[in-house]
Each structure stands twice: as C-alpha cells, then as structure tokens.
Amino acid sequence: MHTDTTILHGYPMLDPVTGAASISKCQTSTFHQNDFPKAGQYTYTRFSNPTIHAAELAVMALEKAKYGIAYSSGMGAISATLLTLKSGDHIVLGKDIYGGTFQLIHDLMNNFGITYTQIDETDTEAWEKAIQENTKMFYLETPSNPLLKITDLQAVCQIAQKHHIISVCDNTFMTPLVQSPFELGCDVVIHSATKFLGGHSDIVMGIALTNDEKIAQNLEKNKRILGSCPGIEESWLLLRGIKTLAVRMEKACHNAQFLAENLQALDKVKQVYYPGLPTHDGFDINQKQAKNGGAVLSFELENAQQVEQLFHNVTIPIVAVSLGGVESILSYPWSMSHACMPESDRIKAGVTPTLIRLSCGIENPEDLLHDIKDSLM
Numbered sequence: 001m002h003t004d005t006t007i008l009h010g011y012p013m014l015d016p017v018t019g020a021a022s023i024s025k026c027q028t029s030t031f032h033q034n035d036f037p038k039a040g041q042y043t044y045t046r047f048s049n050p051t052i053h054a055a056e057l058a059v060m061a062l063e064k065a066k067y068g069i070a071y072s073s074g075m076g077a078i079s080a081t082l083l084t085l086k087s088g089d090h091i092v093l094g095k096d097i098y099g100g101t102f103q104l105i106h107d108l109m110n111n112f113g114i115t116y117t118q119i120d121e122t123d124t125e126a127w128e129k130a131i132q133e134n135t136k137m138f139y140l141e142t143p144s145n146p147l148l149k150i151t152d153l154q155a156v157c158q159i160a161q162k163h164h165i166i167s168v169c170d171n172t173f174m175t176p177l178v179q180s181p182f183e184l185g186c187d188v189v190i191h192s193a194t195k196f197l198g199g200h201s202d203i204v205m206g207i208a209l210t211n212d213e214k215i216a217q218n219l220e221k222n223k224r225i226l227g228s229c230p231g232i233e234e235s236w237l238l239l240r241g242i243k244t245l246a247v248r249m250e251k252a253c254h255n256a257q258f259l260a261e262n263l264q265a266l267d268k269v270k271q272v273y274y275p276g277l278p279t280h281d282g283f284d285i286n287q288k289q290a291k292n293g294g295a296v297l298s299f300e301l302e303n304a305q306q307v308e309q310l311f312h313n314v315t316i317p318i319v320a321v322s323l324g325g326v327e328s329i330l331s332y333p334w335s336m337s338h339a340c341m342p343e344s345d346r347i348k349a350g351v352t353p354t355l356i357r358l359s360c361g362i363e364n365p366e367d368l369l370h371d372i373k374d375s376l377m
C-alpha cells in the first residue's frame, strides 16, 4: 500500500461500534469495569482512551512502528523519552536543536545528574568521538531547527547500534511521508503533532514511537507518571488532520523548494538554508534519506531593519511561533523558538538576529514570493 493510501486506510478509521466515518470522541475520564477485579482494556484516560489510541494507531501506521504513545505536546513526548535515562547517563546531541529540547536537557536533566555533549551534527565522526563510557542516547533532528542541518541518519544510527546506544530522531520537520527514520536504523521517533501531522495550527500534541518493547514500556510508564496524556478533542483533530497529510505535504514541500530557489536570487537575502538546494551542505545525504527538502526553510537577511520591515509588511504568512500549518508561518528564531537558549549559545549555534524561518503552507507559491519580495522593498 502506498503511503497516501495508508493515510486513509492503513489503520482503523471507522468507528468500531457505529461504523461512523469518523472515530468518535470518547469524552470520558474513566471507564466502568465490567469484569472487576479483572481490568478492562481502558481504565482511566490518563493511561489510555479509545480516541487517543486511534490517533496513536494512525501515526504508528505511517511510521510503520509497533508502538506509539501519544502525549499532551511534542515536549511531553521528548520529556518522556529523555526521562527513560537515569542519573549518571550521558547524551550526545547536535548543536542546532529545537530551543525547548535544549532547555530541557541543559536546565532540567542536568539537575538530575544527566550530562550531555553537543557536537556538529553534520560531522558523522563527531558523534562517535563524543561517546563516553556512560553515553546512553544519541538525540538528533534532521533537518535541524532552525538551520536545516543534515545528519547522516543511517551512519549515525549504525554507530549508536555498535555502542548499544539508543538513537532518537525528532522527525517533526519531515513527517513520515518524507523521511522514515526507522528504516535507517533509528530506535525512537518523535513528533510534535502540533505541526505537520495536525496541520491546521489548532492542536498541541506529541507522539513517541518505537519498535522496541522495553523502550515502549518505559515511554508508556513515563506518560502515566508524568500525567502528560493528550486531550480527546486534540486526538480527534489529529486523526482528522492526518487524512490530508499527503496532499498538504506535497504542496507545502513544493512551495518550499520554489521559495528557496527564488529567495536565494534576491539581493537582500544573504543566505538560504534549505536541504532541497544543491548548494545546501548535506544536500546529497538528504537526497539519500528523504524524499525531498521538506516544507521549512530559513534565510538570513542583511540587517535588523530588513527583519523589522519584513515582519511588519508581510500579509500572507502569519507572524508566529510554530510551523506545519496549512497557512505559511514566518518565525523569528532569535526571540521565538530559540529565545530560551542563552544568547551566546544562540550565536554559537548560528541562530542570529537576522535569521528568519519560514514554514511553507499550501498557498500559491508565486503569491508567497511576491509578498516577501514586496515586503523587503
């Protein structure tokens, strides 16, 4: 079955009781236990719920994963995953990473005796060199946020396997339609379902997936203990959003490629970061491991005045935190997604005050380009 069919038919998409074309919202916190003292399939919504489970099955089908555990946000999924580690463990991660993930590792995990080393994620050897006796996890994003740096997933996962290290990939930017980290040897795949999976900027939700039973048990246990289960409405909206993921991603990725190619021709744009451009560092690796460059790009303007001008004048993209909506979203990593990183770390990572991130929606690409061009005039 091709993925665009899996998206609609590769998991239970009819309501099992009524046959309704949409899974019902099971709006309950608890479940009557018919066979007391034997527990039924569902006992309490913080543990599981039919609507939440239906959403988990949908993403599991797309990522071809045996286990999928949904959370109240992408950060919920990331926290539950990182908290499978123990005091004394060590993580290796890239320098260019979502600010919230960095903050969690730097500010919180450190308090519990979990240390980390940040490396240049594009340098495969650097992953191996950073391994210590107590390294238990490689945490990666490819493309990374916000500079779209590319890690050779297969090579890095092989290193992880060789050293019995768990490899975790945040696949939010690519979605299972563009990149399949499990096929490249990854142990855990994470999504902020808030973004492309939901696709309409109307939910906050996350999911962690794996094919390893032991890891799945720990992820499930952490969700229950941390109380980070998603809402019923969000799970239902995710199910609905997923049905159009293939058409949305195709258009959004096409728009990103078009904009990246055209923005780099503008005088005021110093540099464009997009894995679909042959000039992008890591283009060949991305070609090998992903179907295209994705729907997110970043670009560098010349000065602060141009940045202000762009954000004030654009009329099509919304100016906002987040990405992955049907509407294009123009963000300013310096004060938005990466504001929680110390200034010196932002600069070190290349997150400068003139960097703009654009998540392409499904509008007409010419209109988007003209809007950005006109805004910079």
Ligand SMILES: Cc1ncc(COP(=O)(O)O)c(C=O)c1O
Pocket (backbone or CB within 6 Å): 073, 074, 075, 076, 098, 100, 141, 145, 170, 172, 173, 191, 192, 193, 194, 204, 205, 206, 322, 323, 337
């Ligand atoms: C790559 C990536 N991972 C995780 C997250 C966190 O997701 P959420 O906001 O759903 O907690 C984000 C948020 O922007 C992100 O960009």
